[in-house]
Amino acid sequence: MYSKSIQVRSFVVFLERIKFPLIALILSFASTTNSPACATTYYVSKNGNNQDGKTWATAWSDLWRIQSAEVKSGDTIVLDGGHTSMEYNEGLFLQNGGITITRSLEAGHNVEFKHNKVGAGVGGAGTTLDRIVAHDNQDTNITCQPSNRLNRVTISDSWIYNSLYPSTGAVSLGIESSRYKDTLLKINRCVIGPGLSTGVSVTDRVELTDCILNNASKSNLEVNSKVEGAPGTAYLKNVTSFMTNLNSQGQAHDCILRTESNPKYKTDVFVEKCIFYGGRVNVPANHFMHSTDNVQFNITGNTTTLSPTMIDPRFQSDVITVPNYASAGALNQLNFSLRPDSPAQGRGSSLSSSKSLFNQ
Numbered sequence: 001m002y003s004k005s006i007q008v009r010s011f012v013v014f015l016e017r018i019k020f021p022l023i024a025l026i027l028s029f030a031s032t033t034n035s036p037a038c039a040t041t042y043y044v045s046k047n048g049n050n051q052d053g054k055t056w057a058t059a060w061s062d063l064w065r066i067q068s069a070e071v072k073s074g075d076t077i078v079l080d081g082g083h084t085s086m087e088y089n090e091g092l093f094l095q096n097g098g099i100t101i102t103r104s105l106e107a108g109h110n111v112e113f114k115h116n117k118v119g120a121g122v123g124g125a126g127t128t129l130d131r132i133v134a135h136d137n138q139d140t141n142i143t144c145q146p147s148n149r150l151n152r153v154t155i156s157d158s159w160i161y162n163s164l165y166p167s168t169g170a171v172s173l174g175i176e177s178s179r180y181k182d183t184l185l186k187i188n189r190c191v192i193g194p195g196l197s198t199g200v201s202v203t204d205r206v207e208l209t210d211c212i213l214n215n216a217s218k219s220n221l222e223v224n225s226k227v228e229g230a231p232g233t234a235y236l237k238n239v240t241s242f243m244t245n246l247n248s249q250g251q252a253h254d255c256i257l258r259t260e261s262n263p264k265y266k267t268d269v270f271v272e273k274c275i276f277y278g279g280r281v282n283v284p285a286n287h288f289m290h291s292t293d294n295v296q297f298n299i300t301g302n303t304t305t306l307s308p309t310m311i312d313p314r315f316q317s318d319v320i321t322v323p324n325y326a327s328a329g330a331l332n333q334l335n336f337s338l339r340p341d342s343p344a345q346g347r348g349s350s351l352s353s354s355k356s357l358f359n360q
Contacts, residue, residue: 042071045080056080073098073126080104098126103133118143132158137172141196144177144185153177156188159354161214162195163328174199174216177206187211191354195328198222203267205233212240212349215331217247219254220279223267232267236274240336240348243279245298246324252300255279258287271306275313275348281305295344313344316352 040054044066048059053066059080060066071077077099113119119137120129121144132155134141141160144153160174174192177185185206192199193214200208201222213220220241223234247253255276258269270290280301283289294307298320303310316335337352338344351357 039074039076040070040072041076041078042066043078043080047080071099076100076102078102078104100128100130102128102130113137113141126152128154128156129158130154130156132160134158135161136164137162140173140176142175143173144175152184152186154186154188155190156186157190157357159191159357160196161191161193161328161332161354164195172196173201176201177203189349189351189357191351191357193220194331202234203232207235207237208239209237210239210349210351212336212351212353213242213255214334215243215247215278215326217249217253219257219282221255222257223269224258234267234269235272236270237272238347238349239271239274240351241274241276241279242319242334242336243277244322244324244326245278248325250324252280254282254301255299256305257282258284273347274306275344276306277313277315277319293347295347311343313348314339314342 042053043056043059044053044061044063045056045059046061047056048061049057050061050065051058053060053070066077079101081103113132113134114136117138119134119141120132121140121142129142132142141162142155155175162172172195174196175185175187176198185202187200187206187208189210191212191214193212193216196216197218199213199216199220200206201219201224203224208221220243221234221236223232241255243253243255255278256269258267268290270292271294272292274294276294276296276299278298281299281303283302283305285302289305291306295311295313296303296307297310297312299306299310316337316339317333319334322331322334332354335352336349337356338348
């Protein structure tokens with residue numbers, strides 16, 4: 001999830017499941033522009049002894065036991081998911097803002113958000129979700145709620161996917177954000193997919209950097225401004241987008257989809273040093289996009305939007321052989337790093353797969 005004059009804000013995080021059963025986390029806290037000199041990491045674990053929350057041994061054993069007055073802006077709360085599962089069934093109330101909520105990467109302490117209607121919903125000022133695995137949630141894996149208090153949300157080093165699609169017919173959104181005033185969603189070093197209906201759907205300002213978008217059945221990226229007279233901005237840099245020729249139902253799917261039809265609404269889209277392999281560029285001819293030094297291949301639709309030519313980026317995996325009906329498991333095994341002879345060096349994500357995300 002900064003003493004001077006304090007402006008009180010509210011912040012809501014709904015994490016409906018940690019590992020298996022989960023909670024609704026509701027955080028209310030204050031924030032200022034100043035950070036403490038020394039940030040502290042606190043731990044929550046059923047195995048803790050409630051001493052001070054500063055180690056796994058002395059961790060707070062329940063969310064309600066967190067000494068909220070001690071957790072300041074700039075601090076981090078690390079949640080324990082146990083070896084197989086760890087259940088928290090109460091709300092969490094914190095007084096201060098600018099707090100990072102993260103899962104542990106240590107052996108035996110992993111956390112996942114899964115098998116819910118919504119995996120995680122965030123809103124507030126200075127919120128960070130880091131090293132999160134959100135998957136197989138019915139509607140949306142991560143949603144950023146509209147709020148006049150939502151100034152910035154950062155999602156980093158995380159994997160969002162759906163392993164059940166398409167075998168069960170289930171669909172789910174990866175990351176969804178609804179715009180309100182000057183919000184900003186930053187997505188850094190994330191793998192989004194496979195198995196999602198839409199990878200990222202935004203109506204606000206979004207920055208997507210060093211990410212992989214892997215074969216959503218509808219669209220890897222959907223941009224749609226809904227705020228009259230206040231243009232949104234979508235900025236993509238070093239993103240790798242992959243799609244099979246058609247989705248598993250034999251229909252065209254979009255690597256980029258722009259849906260604004262009303263001229264009162266507008267989103268400026270900037271695409272720089274990205275690789276788009278497969279899928280359709282579903283961008284009307286009168287919707288200008290700012291494209292710089294991108295590589296595209298096997299693309300249909302408005303093909304001149306991203307790059308004037310088609311160039312095979314030459315991934316390590318021979319992706320041209322991937323069938324339209326490939327399972328999420330097979331898609332997750334693809335290696336999107338570039339071969340030494342690739343003409344796309346310097347473009348696309350530094351990540352090769354979700355495995356590389358957690359090995360780095």
